[in-house]
Amino acid sequence: MSDVTTTDLYEVTMALSYLREDMRAPATFSLFVRDLPPGRGFLVAAGLEPALDFLAGYRVERPDVEEFADALRRPVRGLEPLLGLAFEGEVRAVPEGHAVFAGEPLLEVTAPLPQAQLAETYLLNQVCHQTAVASKAARCVLAAAGRPVVDFSLRRTHGPWAGLQAARLGALAGFAGTSNVAAATALGIPASGTMAHSYVEAFPGEEEAFRAFARCHPGPVTFLVDTYDTVAGVEVAARVLRDLARGPGCAVRLDSGDLDALARRARAVLDAAGLTDVRIVASGGLDEYGVDRLVRAGAPIDVYAVGTRIGVAADAPYLDAAYKLVEYDGRPMMKLSSAKVTAPGRKQVFRRAGQPDVVALWQEEPPDSARPLLRTVMRGGRRTGAPDHWRDARERLRADLAALPAAARRIDAPEPVRPVVSPALRELTARVRAGLEARFLRESADADTGAPASPPTGRG
Structure with a gap:
């Protein structure tokens, strides 16, 4: 099975329609988490590296078109506009290992609309699962308070590939080793095991x-x-x-x-x-809950081996994440659905020492002493640098955890860190919303009078 066909069917139907309508202008999609899961004061960005591998090798070949046609029960020739489609866009993303929060883009994809659309399912799959597992693993390290933690999750993960990811994410979070031999040898993680x-x-x-x-x-x-x-x-x-x-x-x-x-x-x-x-x-x-109780009780335990609940992120196994269109052909876009409103425009996240992050428009100047989190990691469909190593991500995480408020690091009842929105992004959001609402009013009035609807501009 090709990674190209590892997607939801509606990504294919939308991309095919875009191609037939010649809608190939640049589009920006933002991948973010709406709300942190219960019991989380932060998340750990993860999954970017396999996502970039996927995009760098993305190309729709003849067998892929045949699979799409079979799924749609249509002749192959009807799907041939997709043949040869490759990813040629840009990706700006938060490098793995950084602590991140609700409402902040973890990555943004800018590419011709059909290409950016086809990337959605695979990117969400990689980033959501790995961010959830890395976040739980990081909490285990915090709970252990300096004592070594070892990954024993392979026999309980949802398949061998998930087990390999869990071992890597544990190492990224600061685990001392893994029982997974394949992961240990492939990724340079110390192997650990005893007897049954x-x-x-x-x-x-x-x-x-x-x-x-x-x-x-x-x-x-x-x-x-x-x-x-x-x-x-x-x-x-x-x-x-x-x-x-x-x-x-x-x-x-x-x-x-x-x-x-x-x-x-x-x-x-x-x-x-x-x-x-x-x-x-x-x-x-x-x-992390059991480890925290034992450490607080002063149990004379030197090493903690964690497995079942970590490899599947048992208490928070999914993220309320989204991949939403925020700009098309230079026009800012937003969604107004109840409880699922999105902010328009390409964005940047600025990190400030001792203060909440700022979610801003991507071309804004950073606040004093702030640093941008999203980096350009792919341009023209190619990586801008060498693949990141889990050891580099571990160092980022170590620094970010040390800088987090103590309340966010707590194992029980943590207090999530909440970023703030820049004035420029607030203004753009209000302007786009007002434009969309005015358009809906015009279209409603036209429908009531029987007059032809005004052509939409898509602009706020």
């Missing part, structure tokens, strides 16, 4: 299992200690680790039960055995 309960069950007892595992794997080892009785399992692990004298880096993993109480008992057993440098790893249905 089935491994322990396969041996006559825990001691035989732990010693066999250690014989197979030289260096530091981590033993899963809660297959039967957790405290007894820790005592067995302590005896084996003391006999092996493997040195620092070894650990025991707790995967069930009251992790706070069990971690305290495990720490006492290990310390009594002289194994003060053996770490405790906790896993089992954890996300």
Whole structure:
């Protein structure tokens, strides 16, 4: 299946109509989140890199046209105006890793109208899913308060590709490693893993299992200690680790039960055995809420492994995001639907130290000491620079999180940061709205009198 045909059908029907009507003037679409999900004080911009890969390689080939025709149950020749269509436009976007907020464009696409329209579904798919997962992963890092967090999500994500994305996004957010071997090798992320309960069950007892595992794997080892009785399992692990004298880096993993109480008992057993440098790893249905409770309680846990709830962003698995036309052929456009009003015109977001962001028109001068967030990352259908690396995004996120108000970083009941709108954007919005409303009044009056409707100008 081609990425070109990974789209909603109405993108194809609209693009085909635009081509037949010769509507090929430049159009700008803005991708933004209307409202933050409940329980979020910020989002982490993510998904831009695969989106740019998609646009850079976009070209409608004969097999794509045949698939479109089959879906529409029409002859192939009726879809041939789409043949050879490629993306030749510009993209301005917030680089991955920046903290972003509701109402701010994450990216804007400017291209001939059919091209910009066909990009919608894939861009929303990539940016929405990855921003949701990256945002939850970042909250896990905040909750861990400096303790390492590891990605264990692959077996619960919605497919292998989503698992690869989750591992990358965890690394971007500051995770210390991943259990996903493919992601570790492809992306340069440290691989991390221990053993399953089935491994322990396969041996006559825990001691035989732990010693066999250690014989197979030289260096530091981590033993899963809660297959039967957790405290007894820790005592067995302590005896084996003391006999092996493997040195620092070894650990025991707790995967069930009251992790706070069990971690305290495990720490006492290990310390009594002289194994003060053996770490405790906790896993089992954890996300930022569970991690935060354990950290606040002072549980002696050294590493947190998170999986199921992170890879699917369980408490906020989707974003109220939109990809809306804001300018066509030089004319600012806006939508007036109830609760879905959009602001017209191409935009920029200015970030100010210690103050809310400013959403402005793209050619406005920045406020004092502010810096623009949206950068031109594609021009003429080509990237303007080398692909970004997740390590670069991680550094951006680290800086942005440090600058966020404490209330936005809170795990429970965070207070979202709300950007402000520049006077110039407010004025343009009011002018375009007034023009549209006046046009509707004229058309309504013409309909009442039976007079021909006035031709629309599309201008505010």
